[in-house]
Amino acid sequence: MAVNLYIPPESNIFTVAGIEIGTAEAGIRKANRRDLTVFRLSEGSSVAGVFTQNRFRAAPVQVCEAHLATDQGVRALVINTGNANAGTGDSGLHASRETCKALASLLNITPAQVLPFSTGVILEPLPLDRLVAGLPAAVDSLDDNNWFAAAHSIMTTDTQPKIVSQRVALGNKTITITGISKGAGMIRPNMATMLGYLATDAGIAPALLKEMAPDIANRSFNRITVDGDTSTNDSFIVMATGKSGVQIDSKSDPLYAQLYAALADAATELAQKIVRDAEGATKFMTIQVEQAKTTEEALKVAYAVAQSPLVKTAFFASDPNLGRILCAIGYAGITDLDVSGIKLWLGDVLVASKGERHPDYQEADGQRVMKEAEIVVRIELGRGDVSDTVYTCDFSHEYVSINADYRS
C-alpha cells in the first residue's frame, strides 16, 4: 500500500567499501524473521549520530551517546527489532551494554566502539539472552553485499524495505553513498520510531561529520510527520569510511558543498520513503510554507496542516475540503497572523486568498488535484521571505487497524 515507494533492483545497490553487514534470526519477539542486524566498519571510519529528543530516551540511545562521547572510534552497530528496550530503566541500560560487550568480544573491539539500536514494543524487557545468542550467526554472515538484507531486517510495521544507493563524481574521483531506513508510524519532527543509516566511502573528518549530521537530519528526517508522535528510540547515523580516497576535512574544501548536498539528498530520499510507506498511507503530501517571517513559524504552519487529523482524513477521501487546511493554518499558533494576506494553493490551483475561497476556484479543479497520489499544498503567508517544507501522508482506516492491532 506504500505510495510510489521506489525499491531499486538489488543490482543497483552499491556496496560501500569499509562496511560489512550481517543479519540473523534471534527470535526477539517472533520466530522465523531476521530481527538482528550487525554493521562492521573498517578502522578509521568517522561516525556521527542524531538522536530522539523525547525525554524518555530508550536505553540504546543513552548507550549510543555515551559510547560516541568516548571518541574511541565506532567499529560496529547492532540493531534489533521486536523490542525497543525503552521504558526499561537500569535493567534496560544493562541489557544494552551487555549487547555491546558481547558483540565487541566477537569482533575483537572494545564495547565503547559498538553502537546499539532497538526498535519495537516499549516498556517490555529486552530478551538479552536471545539477542546475544543470535550475534554469532549475524557476525558469520558479515558481507559488504548485505545492504538489501539489512533494509529488510530492520523493518517493523514497514511494508517495504527502504534503501537508496548512488555514485557521485567528486572532483576526479567517484564516491558511493548507500543508506537504509525504517519507520512507518510514530513519525514526526525530531524523528520517531525512525532508524536511518547512511554510509559513504568518502572520508570526512570526525569533527566535521559531527557538525554535518544534525544539519542533514534537519533537511530530511526532521521534516517528516506521520502522526505527530516522536518515539523514544529515533536514531540517525552517518558513517564515512574514507575508502574511496576522497577526504574532506573542513567546510572550506571546494568539494564540501557537493558532498553535503549528496548526503542530504540521500537522507531526504530515505526520510520520504518512510512517509511513502507510512501506516495506512494512500497519499504523499508535500506541505510547502512560503513567505514566513522565520523558519519556526513556517514549520508551525506546516506541521499544523500536516498533523491535522481532519486534513489527513480529507486527503484520504480525495475531498477538496480545503477549509480544513485554512482552519489548521489559523490555529498553528501565529498569534498576529493576518489571514487576509494568505494564499493557499493545491497543486497548481489557487484555492483561497484574502481569507476566503478564491473567486476563480472551481471544486472540479480541487478534485482533480486531490485524486493524485502525490499532492503539493503550498501556503504563502505574506509575512516574510522564509520557506520550509514538511512531508506527510493521509490518515486512513488502515492506520487505525495497524495501530489498534500492533501488539495482538
Place this chain on the structure above:
Amino acid sequence: MAVNLYIPPESNIFTVAGIEIGTAEAGIRKANRRDLTVFRLSEGSSVAGVFTQNRFRAAPVQVCEAHLATDQGVRALVINTGNANAGTGDSGLHASRETCKALASLLNITPAQVLPFSTGVILEPLPLDRLVAGLPAAVDSLDDNNWFAAAHSIMTTDTQPKIVSQRVALGNKTITITGISKGAGMIRPNMATMLGYLATDAGIAPALLKEMAPDIANRSFNRITVDGDTSTNDSFIVMATGKSGVQIDSKSDPLYAQLYAALADAATELAQKIVRDAEGATKFMTIQVEQAKTTEEALKVAYAVAQSPLVKTAFFASDPNLGRILCAIGYAGITDLDVSGIKLWLGDVLVASKGERHPDYQEADGQRVMKEAEIVVRIELGRGDVSDTVYTCDFSHEYVSINADYRS
C-alpha cells in the same frame, strides 16, 4: 455509539424564565431537518461569550464580538447548522450582519442586540436567502419549553443531543440552570466546532458575568480534546436573565461561589458530553496530571497524551500499550523533565515508576482497566504541586469514516 452520554428525560428539563427558543427548517444544506434556532432573551438579561482563538475567525464570531462590544444588551441569538460561514471574507460578514438585521426586525430590537452563530462546512458561502426565509417560522415557534428541540437543531455530526438542566438552592431561593451544546470532532482547547449555551434565571451583573465566562470555559470547554483541531467558529455563551429574583453583582457576595460552581459544573457536563459523543468514540478518558510545576506544563503533558493517535488507537483496541503514554509524556515539551520521578497510573493500577514498568505491574491488571468504557489515566510528574485535567476519547475506524465522508 456515544459513551455513557446521559440524555435526561424531557420532563427533567427545566425552562429558564426569560428565555424562549424557536426552531425551523431553513434548508441551509439539507432539506427536512431543523437547522435554524432562535433564542429570545427578556430585557435586562446579562450575556457574556468566549470565542475561538483560531486566527481564521468565522464571520459570525467576528460579528458576535462586535455586537457584544456595543453593550446594547443582547436580546436574541440565531444559530444555523449546515454552513459555518467561515473563510468567506467580506461577503460572509455581510451575510452574518444581514441575518442579525432580519431577526432584529422580526423581534423589534436592534441588530447589535442579536448574536449570530454558524456551524458546518467551511469555505462555502452562507445561503443567506434561505436562512432569512426560515426566520419567521423559527420566531413563530418561540416557546420557553423548546430546550430539547434546540439541543437537536444545533447538532451536526453529533449523534445525540447534549443538554443539562438542574435546580440549585441559592440562599433561600431556587435558581435554574439549563444548557445545551454541540460538537463531535475538531475539538480541542480553546474550543472547536463547539457551540455551548448556558442559561440561568439568576441575575448576574454584566461586568461580573464577563469575568466569569472565560473562567467557566477554562474549567470545561477548554479542557476537552477529540482530535486536536480547533475550529473557526467555537463559541460559548452564558446568559443570566435575573427572573428568579436572585441577583449577584460581585464576587464578594456570599452566594457567588455557589453560583459559580453550579454554572461551571453544568458547563463541564456539557463539555464532557461532547467528548462522550465524539466522532467514533468508544471510550471516555480522563487524563489527570499531578505534581506539575505550572498549569502550563500540566496541560502540555495532558494534551500530548490525550492527542497522541498512538495512545488513542491503543485505547480503542483496549490494549494496555502503556509505553505509548510514557512516550507521549516524553515528547510533551518539558525539556528538563526527569523521567525517573514520574509515576503512571491506569485507573487504580500503578503501571510505571522510575522510568520503567513497575515491578508489581501485571498485564492482566492493565487489561482489566482498558476494557472499561471510562478510564482515568493519572500521571504524577514529581516536580511541583499543580494539577490539571483534560477529557478525551479514543480513536477508531469510525472517526476516519465520519471525517472522510463528511462532505459527500
